[in-house]
Amino acid sequence: MSDSATSPNDIQIEVFSPDDLTTDFRVVVRQGTRRGIRLERLFWSTLKQMAEHHRLTIGEMVEEIARTNGETSNLASAIRVACLRWMADQRNALGKLASLRTINAILGACPAPAFALSSAKKILTFNPAFQHLVRRQLPVGYGETTHRDLRLSLDLNVADIFARLEVNDGVPISSGFxxxxxxxxxxxxxxxxxxxxxxxxxxLSFVVGA
Known part of the structure; x- marks a missing residue:
């Protein structure tokens, strides 16, 4: 093995910022009772998001966590666990939305010809309007054989399109094809x-004109 190989100890993965570890002491009002709680700033931020999601105040959210876990438990620990569980649930929910099934639904709902293009410039899925366009403009129907033989070229490089979308915060890019x-x-x-x-x-590529 080469001496220049990267050691696992040399790999730095930032999973949080130092500010996230800073603890803040705050007073939370629960059913008219003021109670001091010390939490890391990351958990205070997540607790606020949870409260806003459930349309509760932070005090009401803390009261619900305390009620669920019992008054004898460590409240700060219960809040941390509730925050982690909520974040995991949110991630799972987003994972279900961010799927190829959702992409197919978006394309299917679009009246204009549209298709999904991979970073390797391969059409992975398309809507009926795009299928109709190909059947109308090309010599044979858009069956399995034509799908394999169909050639696509863009005026812009696919890698450049991804880069521009990243820089422009997702603003659509126009390209000839x-x-x-x-x-x-x-x-x-x-x-x-x-x-x-x-x-x-x-x-996601939407045909806007010939």
Missing amino acids: VIGAAERRYRGQLNIVRAPIKAPELL
Whole structure:
């Protein structure tokens, strides 16, 4: 093994900021009773999000946590566990939304021709309007054989599109495109956005004109 190989101890992964570890002491009013609680700032921030999500005050949220876990438990620990559980539930809920099933639903609801394009410039899924466009413009129906033979090129590099979307905070990017099969070609214009899914990386491409 090379001496220059990276040791696991050399890899730094920042899972939190130093400020997150700073503890704050705050007084929370619970059913008219004032009670002091010391928590890390990250948990105070999460507790506030939980309260806003449930349309409660922070005091009411603390009261609900205390009621659920029993007055004899360590309240600060119970709050931390409740925050972690809530964040895990939120992550799971977002995971269900950020899926290929959701992408298919978005494309299916769009009346314009649209498709999902991978970072490898491969069309992974498309809507009926795009299928109709291909059937109308290219020499054969859009079946399995045509799907394999369909060629797509964009005026912009796919990696550049991802980079621009990142810099522009998701503002759609316009690009010309050409699809072809056999000797036929169709040129059009796309509006492109990043798909709301972490993996695989996808671009949602909407045909806006020929």
